[in-house]
Amino acid sequence: MKPKRRRLYIIGLALLCLGAATALVLTAFEDNIVFFYSPTELAERQDIGPGRMMRIGGLVADGTVVKNNATVSFTVTDLNNTVPVSYTGILPDLFREGQGVVVEGSLGPDGRFMATEVLAKHDENYMPKEVADALKASGQWQHAEEAPK
């Protein structure tokens, strides 16, 4: 009798934990997942309104980086479409024109992407995986390969 009761308690407790975790995970997934789009995907999707958190990635277009005090504006491109981006803060060490970048933030009312975070974590080829995939999807991968490293 006793071991059976104990097992019942443990199973009950385990189910409770599992249930709580499932509920937590489901609510967290609803609000906290950040989708990644390439500039082309962003241009095609009309349903993404201002204020929705997302990531976009591509290359920092050459000659578009403009600094004004602590605010930087630049254009992210997959060589088919572009997105203008503004960011206030210190750029990551690996941020450079012509190189891959991933920015997190949301669209402003004017269609300008307001970045809260600029990620330039690179693998040894200096190209974030998402950016490489976005470039392959836009059919511009070869051009990007030739871009100066």
Place this chain on the structure above:
Amino acid sequence: MIPELGNFALALALIVSFVMTGAGLAGAQMGNAAWMVAARPAAIALFGLSSIAFAALTWAFVVSDFSVSNVAANSHSLKPMLYKVSGVWGNHEGSMLLWVLMLSLFGAAVAVLGDNLPPGLRARVLGVQGGIAFGFLLFILLTSNPFDRLDPAPLDGQGLNPLLQDPGLAFHPPMLYLGYVGLSVTFCFAIAALIEGKVDAAWARWVRPWTLAAWSSLTLGIALGSWWAYYELGWGGWWFWDPVENASFMPWLAATALLHSAIVVEKRDALKTWTVLLAIIAFSFSLLGTFLVRSGVLTSVHAFATDPARGLYILLFLLAVIGGSLTLFAIRAPAMKSGGLFAPVSREGALVLNNLLLSTALATVLLGTLYPLFLEVVSGDKVSVGPPFFNATFVPLMIPLIIAMAAGPLMGWKRGDLAGVLSRLKVAGIAVGIAIAVTWWAQSDGPPLALLGIGLAAWLFVGTLIEFAERTRLFRVPLSNSLRRAAGLPRSAWGLLLGHAGVAILVAGVTGSSAWTVEKIQAMAIGEAIDVAGYSFTLDAVTEGQGPNYQYRRAAFTVRHDGKVYDVLEPEKRFFPVERNETTEAAIRSTFLGDLYAVIGDETPQGTWVTRIYFNPLVPWIWAGCLIMVAGGLVSLSDRRLRIGAPQRKRATPSPAPAPAE
């Protein structure tokens, strides 16, 4: 010549590990004493051969032998000696070699220190250990040989990622690996126990020191990595829920659960199958961590390699080890008798709760880490799961865990008295009230959840002290008497005190740094001052200069507090010409209540400088808490019960092990 020697040693090691597996497992199965004995020298020889290979690679790095392609790709003649040496494991091939070296070290340790192990169990443990080494050595030789030559040899190397050119690289990966690989010993014991069909208190006493050692190294390794990220990345944060961080955190959660459930096996002879399962899970997560990091499926600075062949091999290896051990578990576990009855409210019950909550937390972290991979495979959508997800899932699970952590140690074995425990925790309740009141008085503008965090920390800290005070009968008998009692307590009691108190301090630090961080980003002209958290930072100068293999730009901030000069902070931005890369070196001044943290950025067109200044409250408490936890683990490790020679099986174990009951 020396690299060839290393290569040859690796090939020999592969053969030796094969012999070790065969001799250990088959010998124990057939009861062949000579074979079983042979597993021991094999383990020691494996360690010797791995050391030779590792020394050969280190030599190639130290003398900058660029005909070795690994050295050419990851080193440079101008690199300071510290980074030449630590660069040995700052790349994929070398880090795998380090993994094998640690693995063989543990194998040799079992062989040398395992005199009192029953011969059958020892042979099986060594056999499984040899099998894991075989898998990794084959992986190195087939896909990631660190001794591959380049012809013609380049004049100089390509250098090492500057982010890795930091003393952190010298300590973080070895400590982490020590933890990862330490769990392999526990895993081997679990597999051996499954084969023998026997788990008893003596088994738990052999397993516990290995778990403790692995857990302590893992804790220290993760803390070091976090500290490194904190000062090197210049983002002011210390934990980002990055997939690679999670990869090391998941085995830690499993090891923590294992550490506690092994106590129940040892003391009460209960939870045996669960403990064996946890040992398998903990090591599986170590392997999964390696797979996630090394295969490059997750983009990260840690992804040294993105070679599909390697990923495929590790995946197959992972399937073989995890699938095989879980299958063995499914076949053999039902045959194990469970012992020790206990009521739901008891010390055992509290430890079960600990295990359930830690496992659930582990599951949420796993889900958050793998969900982006899963979704990309299924739907092609790319998502990232960041800190908000983990804050919403992991943190709520920790709240009941911490509440129970204070009460558990006060409960009796078998049947606890919850009302009695709660009345003994009255003082802790009062401490919670005081801590919340003081926090609210000091920082009324923070999020309300922060008050909860500080309250929990106070609850756990004081609750842990109460437990210790009761053991030493503090305030009930004269102080000298209490001190004598404290000195006479088993080391594991000290381990509990330090471990739990460390967690309490850690919780306070985590709460403070996530609730009340002050961050200011601005463009500053020379001579301009800015106020952050009651400190005034004046940008006095920006100078440039030359380091050993980099150029730097250094800012000097004079920090004033109450009008008096408090300190000068000098953050740097370094440019490494060989790698054409920059790094940020934050300047940090720690105070009791928090860190002053300054970062210098680029020059603006207006001739001012972008600066980022933080006040990170209670961050030093995080490091202190982790160190105290590690100290707890080490003190507990020195407990006399766990000392070599202490554990003895009551009955002599006949070898070979009795045939498994089907």
